[in-house]
Amino acid sequence: MRKVYLDAESLDLMLVPTQLEYEYVFIQTEGKCKVDIKLKPFSDSKFKIKIYIYAEGTSEVDCVCTLDIPKDVSGVETDIQIRSWPFDKSKIKARPEMFIKNSNVIANHGNALGTLKPEDEYYLASRGITDYKELVKQSLLNA
């Protein structure tokens, strides 16, 4: 399941994952956006969550993705990945949080923030491309 949010103000979501993969994309070109995703899986559920955040101008995004597994929920396998691109003077705060009270759980997570590396910029320039920001935005919109 893939959902794209354009210039959202807030998202408060409680998710009981029943699918293998969820993808949330936030494109913020102005204003502030607060995202709060709470994951409450059943026992033995397997799922991946990918969160992509793009911000430009002076926009701001504050995103928390919380995995909450109580003692009586076991066998969960999950992977939570957050990737953020803060362009211009925008600000992105993003973090996965995990509260796991059962030892029979596999929960991976990653959180990467940054725009393009100089070698990526050179590679794209060698194809004639300079508008990296638009390329990332269009990639997220059209994936």
Add this chain to the structure above:
Amino acid sequence: MLKITNLSATIGDKQILDNININLPAGECLLVTGQNGSGKSTLLHTIMGRQDIIATGSIESCGQEIIDVPCHERSRAGVFMVHQSPPAIDGINTMTLFKEIQKVQNIAGTTGELIKTTKALFNWIGLPEGWEKRQFNNGASGGERKKNELTQAVYLKNKTQVLLLDEPDSGLEQSSRQKIIDLIQETKNRNGCVLLVTHDKELQELYSANQLDLSNA
């Protein structure tokens, strides 16, 4: 077609190339040789215009001085490089990248035609089904990345005046070598010129007639 005069190149405080001279006429291929670290790749990157290389001297492509021209403008003017180690670019969708290449290189065609063309090219080169939907080179092997490079080279072949091939065969199966030979031949037939860096013995023998050895450069 490609005339390089007294070219020197420095990265940081290290001089890599000193006083290189090349005069490569249209329709010719130059094999660039030399031991590891002799500056073969640096020469190609200097012609492409990598931002961290300080170059002095002259690089003329199709009669135009390009030594002070930024990399993206060199690309749009017909310089194309098959990179030795193309990066995986997080977040950039392969098809979106091709759309942007089509736009900046002024290649005619609708989005539908572009999708059809690129899918056919990916299939021809042997990239897996659905490659166009993936993030650029994400999770790709070295061979797949090189195939992706060759796909772009073929897509832009009618625009390319100077083709820079930096170990185009590395990581590829033997059967792909013919595709590189065909690409070189097509570029030569259209009066483009080619600089080839390779460790492949057969390719070296094939193009040994015109050779630049950078061992003492």
